[in-house]
Amino acid sequence: MRPQSPTPPETGLTTGLAAHLPHWEEVYRDLHAHPELAFAEHRTAATVASELAGATGWEVTEGIGGTGVVAVLRNGAGPVVWLRADMDALPVREETGLAYASGTAGLMHACGHDVHVAALLGVCRQLAARPDAWRGTAVAVFQPAEEVGAGARAMLDDGVLDRFPRPDVVLGQHVGPLPAGVVITRPGAVMAAADSVRVTLHGAGAHASAPHVAVDPVVMAASVVLRLQTLSARLAPLSPSPLLTVGAIHSGTVPNVIPHTAELLCSLRTFDEQTREQVLTDLRRIVRAEAEAQGATRAPDIGTYDSFPLTVNDADATERVLAALGAGGTLGRVLPVPLSASEDFGRFGAAAGCPSVMFHFGGADPADFGAEAVAALERGTLPPGTVMNHSPRYAPSDRHAVAAGVRHFLAAAGSWLTDDATTAEPAPPPA
Template sequence: MSIDLEALYTDLHRHPELSFQETRTAGIAAAHLRDLGLEVHEGIGITGVIGVFANGAGPTAWLRADMDALPVTEETGLPYASTATGVDPDGHTVGVMHACGHDMHVTAMIGAVERLVAERDQWQGTVVVVIQPAEEYGAGARAMLDDGILDRFPHPDIVLGQHVTPLPVGTIGVRPGPQMSASDGLQVVLHGRGGHGSRPHATIDPIVLAAATIMRLQTVVSREVDPHDLAVVTVGSIHSGTKNNIIPPDATLQLSLRYPDDQLRTKVLEKVERVIRAEAMASGAEREPEITTLHTLPATINDEDATARAAAAFQSAFGEQAVIDPGLFTGSEDVSWFARDSGAPLVFWFWGGADPAVFAASAAAGTLDHDIPTNHSPFFAP
């Protein structure tokens, strides 16, 4: 009896879990893998799952699926929409949604393993299934590696991963070389001097400092990065103050930085830090800003030979027209840590989750950004 993948998907979508809290999801994935005959290990890298299926002599392929959801309140209106809440690392109660499609990734993995097991007479080697936590924090792959998975399980000859995205259904996007950007998350605490809102001259206003810093940071890419290069500097969070007539002592910014390679990463980080410190000096801040790295993700770089083989297999299975070069994605991933630490080649691809007719109409009208919800949107529904 085959697994009802649609039922599995809708169940996972209804019950999303935040990063490193994916106990229910991990348990469901582990149970299915165990039922399919895999050797299963749980609690790896806190909530991760490893399944091993040895099928004779041959190469070892690591197949990775991430499983965490996001602190997003769902607005899709689907009959199986999430109404779940969770507590984030700062202790806040937040809506939780699979706004990035990781529920689809786990479902696809279970379906793929089911087929591999059923057709084991057609291939030889070892499959290592990696159900990874906390991709959204950029921490899950590292947590599993730090838990010793390279020593505890068969060493990979290749690492394979995939991600659902708003391409038309039936489309696979894959390219050799850089596939996704490197990323750093920064937290910046700007120190001012608080006081009464009626006496700004007696203070050093960190909100004004923060505003000046944010605006100046926009010039890093627009004025200091070659237009031929790709870089992103985003201030995604700003927190300061408690009341309208109190000038607070501090302001906290959180930044997301993206770049295609380590060389540009070094340049952008240097420029961002220069702007932050210079604006603090210009505002008369009496303490240096505190700049903390929240996470660092390497560029996702596909091995050329392995990608050519994968693309040829996709074309054979789905038709040449189905396989496209999607270009470099400015999003970031932690899957490449598995390949980098093991020395194995990586192939990471995208597959379409958007209605082809709606996508085509929106593309013709030039309204893709408006009509097709992207990953991390509260309306994202593959």
């Protein structure tokens, strides 16, 4: 049967939410039209602060870790729950055709962080409006620079754990190309560690008509790319296996000049530290050996940057979140293996020494999923042709994604902040 997303009854933390959802959808559309890169989220942060100013009781602090915003709402004795949303966009040229598409050339909210911000603002409004439905302290963390893996670290370095109530649990969510109403997560490792690797190969340039007097870094780079493809195959069998992708090659400017250098930009994703170190060691060995074999004028430069830690969900806290979201039905699903995408969200819980949970939720219109697509989801795979995050065509449904994000986050937070976790209604499962 085609998934549907009926409007659930309002109760507890969700009371009055439906009347406010059109506003949060408009906030999402506005954020989507005005994307900002890592550590440049000035307009986004100002929007967050402005919206929070209208929610009674929130203490708002801007400029944490650069452009981050932290808001605190105290409501009596109880646990301290951190709710995190990332804010930055990507250097992607949008191709969605949306009426509210990016107005900034070459930038796009291609990962859904605009949904995260709008949804957390909706959660903040509900918590302020329903103090009778919960107890404790809520801390909303609007984080910059997730896409480059530096925002969480910047906020921690700026003293976020010392300046604000320390968390008993940290919760995060991420929208994806699933039908609204579906949530996936798992205890333990839930998202890969990642390292970007920059390799610069040094040759000797010459005229294209005289390659015999050159050391061609383009040929060197081509050989390196092919040899790197063997790395995963030569490791001991692992599940899941590490992933190494060469995403960019930069060399030369015109066809009749052999350049001096070639640069490779690689993405490595691993699921344990031992494998990460092994792959990086093997990568360096292969690159250096190929450079020497081709007579490079000097040893290659190899360095990592934009690194992300392994995202690990606390087992007990994950079970608690899944229970609140309706696990056991079609709403909550446990991943068989970690996602190969990466996040810096886990740095907060690790630094605080408390449990943390990251879950992914659907932001697509359930009506777009026919019988074949539903069957693919039941098999644990995405339907063919699914437009993924980071695509220039990725576009969560404004109506479905924001509503799902607010309801799911309220449900997860409510499992700590309410005496009865069912007070915060999760979004309904697909029918």
